Structures are given as C-alpha cells and as structure tokens.
Amino acid sequence: MASTPGPPACSSTRAASWSARQVCPTWKRSNFFWSFESSETTLSKFADVLQRWTKCDVAVDADAVKACGLTPDGPLPGVVIGHHVTLRSVEELLLAPHGVGVESSADGNKLIITKRSRTKAAESYFQKLRGKELIDRLDRGTGATAGKEANPLEMKDQPLIEAVKMVGREFDLPFGLDAKAMRVKTLDPMAKVSGSIEPGDLRKSLIKMLTPLGLTVEIRSEVVLITPRDNE
Numbered sequence: 690m691a692s693t694p695g696p697p698a699c700s701s702t703r704a705a706s707w708s709a710r711q712v713c714p715t716w717k718r719s720n721f722f723w724s725f726e727s728s729e730t731t732l733s734k735f736a737d738v739l740q741r742w743t744k745c746d747v748a749v750d751a752d753a754v755k756a757c758g759l760t761p762d763g764p765l766p767g768v769v770i771g772h773h774v775t776l777r778s779v780e781e782l783l784l785a786p787h788g789v790g791v792e793s794s795a796d797g798n799k800l801i802i803t804k805r806s807r808t809k810a811a812e813s814y815f816q817k818l819r820g821k822e823l824i825d826r827l828d829r830g831t832g833a834t835a836g837k838e839a840n841p842l843e844m845k846d847q848p849l850i851e852a853v854k855m856v857g858r859e860f861d862l863p864f865g866l867d868a869k870a871m872r873v874k875t876l877d878p879m880a881k882v883s884g885s886i887e888p889g890d891l892r893k894s895l896i897k898m899l900t901p902l903g904l905t906v907e908i909r910s911e912v913v914l915i916t917p918r919d920n921e
Contacts, residue, residue: 722772723863725765725783726850727871727878733761735783736802739791742776746799747791753803757788758872766871768878769912770854771863775815778910785809786869819911826862827906827913830889839888849902850878853915856886856895865909867916875917876904 721742725735732749740747749761759765767783784790790805812820842859844852853864870876884898895906895913905918 721774723769723774723779725767725769725779727764727766727768730765730767730783731762732759732765732789732802735765739776739800739802743800748794748799748801750801750803754789757804759787759789765868767868768850768853768864768866768871770865771857771912773819774863774911775813777813778816778912781910782865782912782914783868786867787872816911820908823862823908823911823913826860827892827895827908830887830891841888841894842886843884844886844898845883846881847883848879849882849915852882852898859886860888860891862891863912865912865914867914870917875919876915877902 732754736747736749739745751761754761765783765787767786769779769782780791784802785805788805789802792801792803792806793799794801842856844855847855850866853866856862857864866878867876871878880902882898882902884894886894886898892906899905899915900918903918904915907914907916909916
C-alpha cells in the first residue's frame with residue numbers, strides 16, 4: 690500500500706476529534722504514495738493502513754458495512770494510485786461512494802469504519818490547491834525538461850488499470866477509478882485501451898483513449914478520476 694516511512698505519532702485518545710478533521714496530521718499531509726487497487730484492497734486492509742498512518746486504533750463495524758453492501762474481507766471497489774493525495778481525499782474516493790466513512794468511537798478512543806453519517810463537506814484548502822494544479826497540468830500539459838524531449842506515450846490494448854499506472858508514472862499524476870462505477874460494473878479496470886498520450890494535451894489525449902469505453906476524466910479529491918461519461 691503506502692510505501693514511505695510512517696508519520697509522526699497521533700494519540701488515539703484524540704480520535705474523537707476525527708470528524709472535525711483536526712486530529713491527525715496525516716489527514717492534511719499528502720506526501721505519501723498510495724496504491725489501493727480493488728484486486729488487493731479490503732476494508733480490513735484499509736483499516737490497517739489507516740491505523741499505521743494515523744497512529745490511532747481503527748476497527749471495522751462489520752454489520753454497518755454489510756448494510757452498505759460491503760464486507761470487511763471482501764474486495765473494496767475503487768482505485769487510488771499516486772502521491773500528494775491527502776487521507777481525506779482517499780476516504781472520499783474509496784469509502785464515501787459506498788456510503789461508508791471514518792467516524793470516532795463514542796468514547797473517543799478509536800476510529801471506526803462504519804456507515805457514513807456526514808454530509809459532503811466543502812473542499813479543504815489543500816484539495817482546492819491540488820485540484821487547480823491538476824487542472825492546469827491536464828490542460829497545459831507537460832513540456833520537455835532539460836536534455837529530454839517530451840514524447841508521446843503509446844499504448845496498445847493495455848488493461849485500463851495498467852494504462853493508468855503507465856500514465857501516472859510517465860507524467861507524475863495521481864489517478865483514481867470511480868469506486869461506485871466499479872461496484873455497479875459500468876467501469877471495468879481490465880477493459881483494454883489504446884491511444885497516444887500527448888504531453889502537451891493530456892486531457893484531450895486521455896479522453897480520446899477512454900471514449901470507446903464510455904469513460905472520461907475529471908479532477909476530484911486530488912486525483913485525475915476516470916469515471917463514466919454519464920456522470921458528467
């Protein structure tokens with residue numbers, strides 16, 4: 690999952706403040722690399738990662754998540770790959786689409802993955818800043834660097850999930866696959882895509898590659914999110 694050293698400790702006794710998004714420094718920090726794929730990620734594994742990075746005890750409310758159509762050890766539909774994505778955005782991308790969220794326990798001693806009780810909050814400062822940066826990069830592209838010409842990235846019959854990883858690595862972009870669409874099977878991460886991703890016109894190139902699958906891209910929760918066109 691995440692592949693960098695753990696963050697500073699965050700006392701579990703402060704878990705009650707989680708809903709206010711003030712308790713753990715990692716909620717706002719985004720300099721970690723995340724790799725969440727539905728083929729590997731379960732709610733239990735997500736809880737382990739959350740506990741590691743927040744230093745708060747984390748539990749999964751099995752009955753509540755079952756009522757939302759998930760199980761602790763079953764696949765968690767959704768993909769988030771890349772860095773500079775805050776934990777708040779990871780939760781919004783992987784849990785919220787399923788009606789699940791992170792809440793503090795009644796005694797404030799731990800965090801619980803359970804039915805989401807909060808309404809959607811306004812974007813944070815960090816989310817707005819990162820969103821503007823990603824929009825600019827998609828629309829203006831990435832130019833050549835010193836001593837290296839920016840060349841198109843060619844793909845032929847690549848599974849969507851692998852294409853996403855390739856584009857992310859080549860252009861240093863965080864990507865997500867729409868969790869709700871994956872759950873209802875209107876987005877298949879193994880569907881094949883082909884195309885040429887032009888450094889100077891990333892948005893247009895990505896949309897052209899995704900159009901045959903009825904998909905498009907948008908900026909949401911600090912990632913380039915691949916989602917069905919019907920969601921536009």
